[in-house]
Amino acid sequence: MNNLNMDKVGTERPGWSDLQLSSANSIKPGESNQSIDVRENQIVASVVDVSKHYGKNKALDKVSLNVHCGEVLSVLGPNGAGKTTLINILLGRLSAEHGTVSVMGNLPGELRTKRRCGAMLQVSGLPDMLTVKEHIELFQSYYVSPIAYTKVIDLAGLEEIQNRYSKNLSGGQKQRLLFALAICGNPDLLFLDEPSVGMDITARKSLWSAIAQLKNQGTSIILTTHYLEEADQLSDRVMMLNKGSIIQQGTPEEIKSRMRFKKISFTSEVPIQKLLSLSAIERVELAGNLYEIQTDKPVKALKQLFEMTDDISNLTVTGAALEDAFIQLNRSHETKSEESSDTSEVAN
Amino acid sequence: MNIVATESQPDLIKIYLLESKAEILKVIRSPGFTLPSLLFPVMFYLFFGVIFTMNAASMPTYLLATYGTFGVIGPALFSFGVGIAIERGQGWFELKEVSPMPASAYILGRVAVTFLFSVFTIILLFTIGAIFGEVRLQREQWLLLAVILTFGSIPFCAIGMALGLYLKSNSAPAVVNLLYLPMAFLSGLWVPINFFPELMQSVANFLPAYHLAQLGLKVVSMDSGQSVWLHIGILSLYLVVFSILALKAYTKKDKQ
Numbered sequence: 001m002n003n004l005n006m007d008k009v010g011t012e013r014p015g016w017s018d019l020q021l022s023s024a025n026s027i028k029p030g031e032s033n034q035s036i037d038v039r040e041n042q043i044v045a046s047v048v049d050v051s052k053h054y055g056k057n058k059a060l061d062k063v064s065l066n067v068h069c070g071e072v073l074s075v076l077g078p079n080g081a082g083k084t085t086l087i088n089i090l091l092g093r094l095s096a097e098h099g100t101v102s103v104m105g106n107l108p109g110e111l112r113t114k115r116r117c118g119a120m121l122q123v124s125g126l127p128d129m130l131t132v133k134e135h136i137e138l139f140q141s142y143y144v145s146p147i148a149y150t151k152v153i154d155l156a157g158l159e160e161i162q163n164r165y166s167k168n169l170s171g172g173q174k175q176r177l178l179f180a181l182a183i184c185g186n187p188d189l190l191f192l193d194e195p196s197v198g199m200d201i202t203a204r205k206s207l208w209s210a211i212a213q214l215k216n217q218g219t220s221i222i223l224t225t226h227y228l229e230e231a232d233q234l235s236d237r238v239m240m241l242n243k244g245s246i247i248q249q250g251t252p253e254e255i256k257s258r259m260r261f262k263k264i265s266f267t268s269e270v271p272i273q274k275l276l277s278l279s280a281i282e283r284v285e286l287a288g289n290l291y292e293i294q295t296d297k298p299v300k301a302l303k304q305l306f307e308m309t310d311d312i313s314n315l316t317v318t319g320a321a322l323e324d325a326f327i328q329l330n331r332s333h334e335t336k337s338e339e340s341s342d343t344s345e346v347a348n
Numbered sequence: 349m350n351i352v353a354t355e356s357q358p359d360l361i362k363i364y365l366l367e368s369k370a371e372i373l374k375v376i377r378s379p380g381f382t383l384p385s386l387l388f389p390v391m392f393y394l395f396f397g398v399i400f401t402m403n404a405a406s407m408p409t410y411l412l413a414t415y416g417t418f419g420v421i422g423p424a425l426f427s428f429g430v431g432i433a434i435e436r437g438q439g440w441f442e443l444k445e446v447s448p449m450p451a452s453a454y455i456l457g458r459v460a461v462t463f464l465f466s467v468f469t470i471i472l473l474f475t476i477g478a479i480f481g482e483v484r485l486q487r488e489q490w491l492l493l494a495v496i497l498t499f500g501s502i503p504f505c506a507i508g509m510a511l512g513l514y515l516k517s518n519s520a521p522a523v524v525n526l527l528y529l530p531m532a533f534l535s536g537l538w539v540p541i542n543f544f545p546e547l548m549q550s551v552a553n554f555l556p557a558y559h560l561a562q563l564g565l566k567v568v569s570m571d572s573g574q575s576v577w578l579h580i581g582i583l584s585l586y587l588v589v590f591s592i593l594a595l596k597a598y599t600k601k602d603k604q
Contacts, residue, residue, distance in 0.1 A: 091446045114448040115358070121446065125438035129377035130370055138370050141363045142448045144356050165377075178443075185448070 042069035044189050044220045045090055049099035052085050052244075059085040061244040062099070067189070072211070072221045074231035077241035083224045086241070087193055090222070091119060104188065115143060118187035120178050120195050128167035132158055135166060136180050143185030155210040156180035157203065171198035179207065183214060190214065192223045196230060208233055262298040266291055266315040270308070278304045290314075360450065367453040368460035375427075375461055385426065386465065389419035390472045396538065398481040406570070408481030413564035414537040416473055416497045421532075421557055423465035424504035425511070425524050427458050432512025433520035451598065455509070462505055466498045485568065493567045500560040503583045506590040507556070513597035531557050541572060556586040 045067040052060040060082045067073055075083050088094040089101055092109015106113040126135070136153070140146035153159055156176045161169065169177060175198055182190060192211070196204045204227075211234055215221060225231050231238055232252045240248040240255075248255055261282060267289045275284050275291065280301035283294040295301040298317055305312065375382050397411035435441040444454060474490060477483035485493070508524070515523055532538060534551060535558035541549055552558040559579040565571035566579075 093442070093446065109446075111448060111450070114446065117446075117448075119443070119446045121439060121443050123439040123443055126440050127370075127374050127435070129374045134370060134373065138366050139447060139449075141366050142358060142450075144358050181443070181447075191446075 043067065044069050045101075045103045045222070047086070047090065047096075047099070047101050050086075050089060050096040050101060051098040052082075052089065052094065052096060058244045060089070063241075063244070063246055064099075065239065065246070065249075067220055067222060069188075069220055070215065070218045071236040072215050072223060072234050074235040074238045075222065075224045075241060076228070076231055076238060080243075081241040082244040083241055084193070085244075087191055087222065087224060091117075091191060115185070116188045117191065118182040118185050118189075119191040119193075120182035121191075121193050122197070123174075123178060126166045126174065126177070129165055131163050131165055132169075132177055132180075133162045135177060136184050139181045140184045143187075145186055146184050147186045149184075152180050152184045155183060155213065157206050157210075172200055172203045175199055176203065176207070179210070183210075183219075188218075188220065190219050190221045192221060194225055195223070196225070196227060204230070261294040261296050263318045264291075264293040264295060264298060264301060264305075264315070265318075266312045268309065268311045268313070270311055274308060275305075278308070280304050358448075360453075363450065363453045364456050367449070367457035371457035371461045372464060375464075382465075385422060386468055386472070389415050389422065389469060390476065392418070392538070393473055394476055394480070398476060401481075404482075408477055409483045409485070409568050410540060410565065410570050412473060412477040412481070412483055413493060413497075413568060413570070414540075414561045416470055416493065417500070417535075417557060417561040417564055418532050418537040419469035419473060420462075420466040420497050420501040421504040421560070422528060423469075424462045424501040425508040425528050426521075427461050427465070428505050428508025429511035429515065429524040430520045431458065432509065433515045433517045436512070437517025455505075458509075459502070459505055462501050463498060466501050467494075470494050470497055489567050493564055496563050496567065497560075500563065500583070503556055503560075503587040503590070506587050506594060510590045510594040510597065513594055531555055534558075535561055537561055553582075556583055559583050 043066045047063060047065050049062050049064055050060055051058070051062050063082070063086065065073075075086060077083050085094060089096050090103060090108055092103075092107065092113070101108055103113050104116050130138075133149075136149065140149065140152075146152075147155075153162060156179050158173075158176055158180060161173060164173075166174065166177065175195065179192075179195060182192065195211075196207055199207060208230070211221060211223075215234075221234075223231070223234065235252055237249060238252050238255055239246055248258070250258075268291055269289055272284060272286050275281060275293070278301065280297045281293050281295050281304075285292045293301065302317070393411060393415040397408050397415060401407040401411075432441065435444075474483075474494070511524060511527075512520065534548065535541070535555045536544065536552060537557060541552055541558070544552070559582045562571045562574060563576065563579045563583075566576060
């Protein structure tokens, strides 16, 4: 899985090079035309110093963020990190205890705000006995200037199942219908909460291209996902939440570059203490007889390893995927905040 | 993409029509649910009001009004109470809530379904009453009774709506039945209220179904003689109180 990610990240990003130009780190005076500059400086949603508790649990702790016009912002984090709480606050379903929230210059959840937003939430079932077409036409009527019906069908990839009852849709088809309902109103701001859950790889790819098209038209998108490849491919900016705080944010490239380590994994019966004594190794994890080593000097580490023992099999060396960066940054944040150190960790 | 706020509005009438159409299509296409709930009160009336009637002269007429009441409050309680609770359980209600659907459209759609059920039930009951029960009423009486029963379901829509917004989807059908059936019995919808002991008759005064039935019975001059305004007043009170409760549940943020 990781290896697969690696290939994708490194090489094939068809159609994305032009989009990268518009991300914040590459604005050069001569290059970007003025109207795009104006749009990028527009803030479509802002959260300032927002906190939220559930009982004693801190779901969000003084979080601030701005969503700029036309950007795709991915919110990542483990379960319970505060992603859903943040989205719900932006949608006006939860109130912020502290701080201010504004969407399109209005309060979240107001009718005039909702008319300019679209949302794809995690829905376990939808009314069985309406067809795909009836669902979409109903949702279109809620908006002032919806996208043309045929365009919605096209973007969501629903041509062949327009007249099917939602009862008879597969999990992936339901997701596509929910995506259609989210975009059909031609929203300025689109919320996508785990949009590709239950989709096969083909459906996921076409969802990604639909998201790219909307973004090109100037739609701002807030995306939460568990698929880091998805965040990597789609986002202008990634924000990582953990325990209610933002622990990292930046472009996917920036976040990956913050991770200087390579990962070496192999199976071996060598005791962990022997590995801990090697100078080129930053961190060792052992599960059964499967070792995972982090190092910023992979060549040296491998040399030391082979000098020490021959008992090494299933050896792989992998570099920084967003997923690794995520796990690592998340872990270093946790160790920092809890001030507890893993026994297998060695300061270099 | 203009960031400057455009305050133009979508066509509200069109939303109302589409929302009602969608709700009606949903029930029409689920005959397994629709037919039993339509036929239940009709079958009861046929058995107890017409075939096994204790008094062929007055009973079919009396029970036409009370089973009519029974027949219209069921769809109101279930369409709203159970329907909303299920959609909340699915997360579908939340999706509608964050969409720019006006809340009024959602309510209107379900009222349309309730009215459709009511009108069908009333037509069936009236037909059976007139043909088999030999119920003889003036044309104005038929019409007035039908109008009272149809619009009389509105307070029960409000009760259903509040229940649907507070109850969990798995317990909603049971709870609604637990309120619906005892209320129907205690309000004298199955057995005339004057067969009851005195105490039970006074309890009925607190129940909205009793007051709707009494309004219906007044049309055929078989009510227990209380003022029309008492009945309308109590029904309105239920409408207002439960609408406020529903509004409170709906506008409450931070629900699970």
